[in-house]
Amino acid sequence: MSLRHALLGLLAHGPASGYDLTRAFDGSIGRYAWHAGHSRIYPELAKMTEAGQVVVEETGPRGRKTYALTDDGRLELRRWMLHWPEQTTVRDETVLRMFLVQSLEPEDARRLLEGIAAHCADRIAELRPLMDAEDAEHSPGAQVPFGRLAGEYGLRQYEAVHGWALWSLARLGATVPG
Amino acid sequence: MSLRHALLGLLAHGPASGYDLTRAFDGSIGRYAWHAGHSRIYPELAKMTEAGQVVVEETGPRGRKTYALTDDGRLELRRWMLHWPEQTTVRDETVLRMFLVQSLEPEDARRLLEGIAAHCADRIAELRPLMDAEDAEHSPGAQVPFGRLAGEYGLRQYEAVHGWALWSLARLGATVPG
DNA sequence: CGGCACATGTAAGTAGTTACATGATTGG
DNA sequence: CCAATCATGTAACTACTTACATGTGCCG
Incomplete structure (x- = not known):
């Protein structure tokens, strides 16, 4: 479930919308580390909201929802960053x-x-x-x-x-x- | 559909069974490049047989089926190796x-x-x-x-x-x- | 006022993971 | 004879891709 952690990591730099995050994945993080399209990102953000790891901080024009990390989200990110499993997912x-x-x-x-x-x-x-x-x-x-x-x-x-x-x-x- | 090409590539070194290929993926190719478990490998070998890229060369004891590349399979492997798409799949x-x-x-x-x-x-x-x-x-x-x-x-x-x-x-x- | 970038979602199909299920041979 | 390894498969679930679908605000 690394998409979730990628999103948590990107949001750690500051609040962003699903659209912003989608564009981030089109950059180097998506080319070298992990890729995701908007059709995966929006449902995942919804689940993360439900799980209390992010919140909709602000609703802007054109229905833009700006997501921000919660304390739980930041904690989960830290846990994942510092706790490496034996075998990690690789597909290259x-x-x-x-x-x-x-x-x-x-x-x-x-x-x-x-x-x-x-x-x-x-x-x-x-x-x-x-x-x-x-x-x-x-x-x-x-x-x-x-x-x-x-x-x-x-x-x-x-x-x-x-x-x-x-x-x-x-x-x-x-x-x-x- | 890179699992298929991983299998074609492994079979290029010589005939092998689904079991052999499963063990190969537990080695370095699976840790650094692409991983697959037997539950994906067996169905994929079946599809590849249907597509004429591999054949069951030999049936051994315990129902062991030894697969070998066909000319079509070798051709497809070569095509894939030499023809790199703009954006390749990465997940690491x-x-x-x-x-x-x-x-x-x-x-x-x-x-x-x-x-x-x-x-x-x-x-x-x-x-x-x-x-x-x-x-x-x-x-x-x-x-x-x-x-x-x-x-x-x-x-x-x-x-x-x-x-x-x-x-x-x-x-x-x-x-x-x- | 029109085109583009912004913005979010769902649906259908494919790929991959984890768990279930079964059986044969071989070596100790 | 029994345990480990060999050996193959299916089922249920999750993740991902591609395509469909819709609407808005901003800049020229």
């Missing part, structure tokens, strides 16, 4: 492809790995300047901007995959020289 | 927790990050010698053993997360010195 198509690289013919595998390496290099070239710019603005001692840790994680992720793809290419290349 | 509780670190009180965040760093260090200490041993046995020019690329990926993953946790601690530490 990209990692699955990496696991199955060796099921391809060597030429296909090489082409795939080259594609991965190039893709990672592009994303790194895109992300690194963004992070650096954010850090330049950031005065030491001030609060770390939301998303900065996640952004750094994404960047290091790409760097790791990039390094892995190059390593794998070298490793496979040895089997079919020339 | 651990990464979600990383995204939400900043929703915790600074002391909680620090404790969590310290826990992550320690956990990663343990896994790295465990994996590195395994990989090195495998590489020592591996004669240059021979086929790379199955799982070696995935293992390296896992290792680099842990290293990346480890580095990220330390970086984040330093970053957060600046806001609450002492």
